[in-house]
Amino acid sequence: EVQLLESGGGLVQPGGSLRLSCAASGFTFSTYAMSWVRQAPGKGLEWVSSISGSGGSTYYADSVKGRFTISRDNSKNTLFLQMNSLRADDTAVYYCASRVGGAKAFDIWGQGTMVTVSS
């Protein structure tokens, strides 16, 4: 069964850091581009970042550029999102998702992990 399982969310103070993980199973992880998408409470979905299958190419939304870093460990089938300089407006459920259609769309989604930035 194809599955993505996020972890690492929690409560963090403004200016703090957090590292999210997404464990993949049931597919050849290294051949798929991956993404992080977030959803603030009561709001819509927002693309955050993407990474190629090899990890050699990374992309970021303007709202997180310079603060967040996406990476992957293909030997461990795991995707990461390092989040620094966190702000209140980063509060959201963070989903990881595999890419499909030439990496131009999202395919399989994890269940999400909640990040709350508050003092």
Place this chain on the structure above:
Amino acid sequence: QTVVTQEPSFSVSPGGTVTLTCGLNSGSVSTTYYPSWYQQTPGQAPRTLIYSTNTRSSGVPDRFSGSILGNKAALTITGAQPDDESDYYCVLYMGSGISVFGGGTKLTVL
């Protein structure tokens, strides 16, 4: 700034047909934006319905279809069922690895 537009809400009767649209604040949507569609019910992760304009994701029933209508991408639900009551999001691929979500459409089936 690129803004992807969707109807905030829509209503359809059970068994009816509804078409949701996805546009751009500047310009027309074409297949080169690889429009995709996602369904989300409250408290759940999104589910992929359509990608590359009109390709159904695995397990998605054929009453969900995607197309380009005029200058917008469109998601048509034929024979709407109560379980279709959800939020629907479109995504346009802007190139250089960048994807932009629309604001979502809340679909009511009643």
